[in-house]
Amino acid sequence: MSQRPINRSPDLKRLRDEGYDIELRAGYLIVRDIPYLNAKRAVKRGSLILKLELADDIAQAPGDHTAYFSGDYPCDQNGNAIERIANNSNRVQLGDGLIADHYFSAKPKIPYPDYHSKVTTYEAILAGPAQTVQRGVTARTFPVVESSEAESVFRYVDTASSRADIGIAAEKLAADRVAIVGLGGTGAYLLDLVSKTHVEEIHLYDGDMFSQHNAFRSPGAASGEDLAKKLPKTTYFATIYSRMRRGIVDHRRGIDSDNVKELTLMSFVFMCIDNGPTKALISQQLRAHDVPFVDTGMGVYLVNSAIGGQVRVTSSTSERPSDVDIGSRIPFGESAVGNDYSTNIQIAELNSLNAALAVIRWKKMRGFYHDFDHEHHCTYTIDGNVITNEDKPKAARLAEPSLR
Amino acid sequence: MKENGKNQHPVRVHINRKPYETVTPTTAAALYDLGQIPNHYDLFREVGGNLEDEPVPRGSDVLNLKPDEHFYSEREYTIIVNARPKKVTDPALSFEQLVRLAFDQPPTGGSTLFTITFRNGPKPNREGALLEGQSVKIKNGMIFNVTATDKS
Numbered sequence: 001m002s003q004r005p006i007n008r009s010p011d012l013k014r015l016r017d018e019g020y021d022i023e024l025r026a027g028y029l030i031v032r033d034i035p036y037l038n039a040k041r042a043v044k045r046g047s048l049i050l051k052l053e054l055a056d057d058i059a060q061a062p063g064d065h066t067a068y069f070s071g072d073y074p075c076d077q078n079g080n081a082i083e084r085i086a087n088n089s090n091r092v093q094l095g096d097g098l099i100a101d102h103y104f105s106a107k108p109k110i111p112y113p114d115y116h117s118k119v120t121t122y123e124a125i126l127a128g129p130a131q132t133v134q135r136g137v138t139a140r141t142f143p144v145v146e147s148s149e150a151e152s153v154f155r156y157v158d159t160a161s162s163r164a165d166i167g168i169a170a171e172k173l174a175a176d177r178v179a180i181v182g183l184g185g186t187g188a189y190l191l192d193l194v195s196k197t198h199v200e201e202i203h204l205y206d207g208d209m210f211s212q213h214n215a216f217r218s219p220g221a222a223s224g225e226d227l228a229k230k231l232p233k234t235t236y237f238a239t240i241y242s243r244m245r246r247g248i249v250d251h252r253r254g255i256d257s258d259n260v261k262e263l264t265l266m267s268f269v270f271m272c273i274d275n276g277p278t279k280a281l282i283s284q285q286l287r288a289h290d291v292p293f294v295d296t297g298m299g300v301y302l303v304n305s306a307i308g309g310q311v312r313v314t315s316s317t318s319e320r321p322s323d324v325d326i327g328s329r330i331p332f333g334e335s336a337v338g339n340d341y342s343t344n345i346q347i348a349e350l351n352s353l354n355a356a357l358a359v360i361r362w363k364k365m366r367g368f369y370h371d372f373d374h375e376h377h378c379t380y381t382i383d384g385n386v387i388t389n390e391d392k393p394k395a396a397r398l399a400e401p402s403l404r
Numbered sequence: 405m406k407e408n409g410k411n412q413h414p415v416r417v418h419i420n421r422k423p424y425e426t427v428t429p430t431t432a433a434a435l436y437d438l439g440q441i442p443n444h445y446d447l448f449r450e451v452g453g454n455l456e457d458e459p460v461p462r463g464s465d466v467l468n469l470k471p472d473e474h475f476y477s478e479r480e481y482t483i484i485v486n487a488r489p490k491k492v493t494d495p496a497l498s499f500e501q502l503v504r505l506a507f508d509q510p511p512t513g514g515s516t517l518f519t520i521t522f523r524n525g526p527k528p529n530r531e532g533a534l535l536e537g538q539s540v541k542i543k544n545g546m547i548f549n550v551t552a553t554d555k556s
Contacts, residue, residue, distance in 0.1 A: 182556050184556045185556065186556040187556060271556075272556040273556055274554055274555055274556055276517075276554060296556055297552075297553040297554045297555060297556060298551075298553050298555050298556070299518075299519060299551025299552045299553040299554065299555065300551065300555070301486055301487070301551060303486055303487040303488060304487060304488075306487070308486060308487045308549065309549065309551050310519055310521055310549050310551050310553055311553070312519055312553035324535065327517075328517070328535055328536050329519075330517070331516070331517035331552055331553065331554040332517070333515035333516055333517060334515060335516075335552075335554055344555065345555075346555050346556075351556075354556075377533070379519060379521050379533055379553075381521045381523070381549050382549075383487060383547065383549065384523050384547060386521070386523050386531060388521055388531060388532050388533045390532070390533050
């Protein structure tokens with residue numbers, strides 16, 4: 001069923017967002033799972049079927065106050081039929097497999113202004129008696145709302161953005177084809193966040209396997225079986241997140257000089273790798289081709305049995321100020337090994353914070369969040385809970401978000 | 405306070421460019437008293453040439469003084485670097501000095517890029533991030549973090 005008329009009709013959208021199980025079929029609005037009490041005072045569920053007029057896929061005001069109903073005749077708390085809404089109880093075929101058992105007429109003082117009002121009024125009449133027997137029983141069952149490939153990158157509708165009415169902001173991300181280079185702790189949390197946005201494609205690059213220690217720095221909870229499979233990291237994550245959405249591309253390898261050119265086809269790149277020279281290779285290619293990117297990294301130490309350190313997000317866009325060399329922000333050199341200044345401590349919440357800061361930065365560039373300062377370098381210091389912001393362009397405020 | 409008289413002879417030294425008559429050998433504590441060095445200040449013994457001046461810690465260490473030796477006191481700051489308190493006497497520290505303060509064995513060759521952040525600094529730079537080659541004025545209680553930020 002297309003979500004288009006529902007998305008375009010505020011009353012239908014409201015019903016869906018509030019959790020009603022609605023369907024549009026054969027010119028009718030069907031609302032399922034309406035609780036009611038039958039003559040034996042048992043709580044049952046039936047469907048309201050309302051004639052629906054659409055113009056250009058937008059619901060018009062209800063033409064009348066009547067409704068068809070599929071189920072037993074609804075009763076009051078004593079088991080007596082609710083007479084005041086009775087019209088007739090002739091079984092009718094409404095078309096396309098729709099069958100109604102009863103026809104109701106609940107005339108309001110003023111005509112129903114929209115379908116939300118009409119549905120909730122009928123629901124109250126029918127469900128009220130049921131609620132005296134089973135407290136809290138409701139038609140708002142929040143069924144899974146599937147969506148078709150043509151309509152959405154998700155396998156089921158993003159009702160979160162719909163309920164918050166931030167769909168218009170969420171759409172700003174749809175044009176992107178992003179790459180996540182490195183599916184370690186930070187990359188995994190980045191995928192977890194980016195997968196829930198409307199981006200067309202998410203390309204995953206990493207040459208490593210998903211091992212036991214990775215499970216402790218990844219979102220979700222890997223099972224013992226998952227670990228035993230020894231999957232490539234990209235495959236492990238692509239499988240999980242493809243349950244929710246299309247467009248995840250599992251490249252099954254990391255980035256090196258042979259394939260770095262693939263990244264120039266992206267509209268945005270997230271770098272989440274440890275290797276300095278690879279960062280340098282990618283940075284050089286992307287800057288030469290004007291592809292914006294964000295680099296993440298953290299440095300953490302153990303002193304006096306407690307942990308401190310810093311988490312960093314550095315950006316590159318066409319408006320990055322030229323007076324600070326990006327090589328003095330992003331470590332491009334070989335990682336030092338086995339010294340006290342290069343520990344391998346990483347902790348899930350720090351990876352998660354690093355990913356969250358990177359996603360917020362990217363979304364600001366796309367106009368999803370307000371961004372007055374356009375900082376291109378940010379650090380979070382653990383022992384003081386401080387965020388610093390550097391590398392801001394000279395213009396105090398830029399009118400357009402930076403786009404490719 | 406004078407040391408036990410054996411083997412002591414008089415000597416003149418200079419503390420903060422003022423001449424003082426005293427005896428040698430003496431103790432560090434005695435020298436601090438002599439120069440009336442206030443709390444939070446340390447004495448340093450001037451060393452010729454390119455070598456760094458030698459700190460003279462407060463205490464009962466025996467000191468052998470040379471004629472006309474120069475001592476001077478400086479302000480001592482206690483700052484935190486990577487969760488450890490450090491005492492420094494420079495009123496400003498450079499990126500490189502902070503790296504050396506942070507690590508017992510700093511990397512050689514300059515290939516490791518560090519991220520340095522600070523807070524509780526003196527106005528106008530209360531907090532921020534430092535770039536290679538930059539220096540920052542310090543004050544007591546200033547907190548620094550110096551790490552490579554290359555782990556993902």
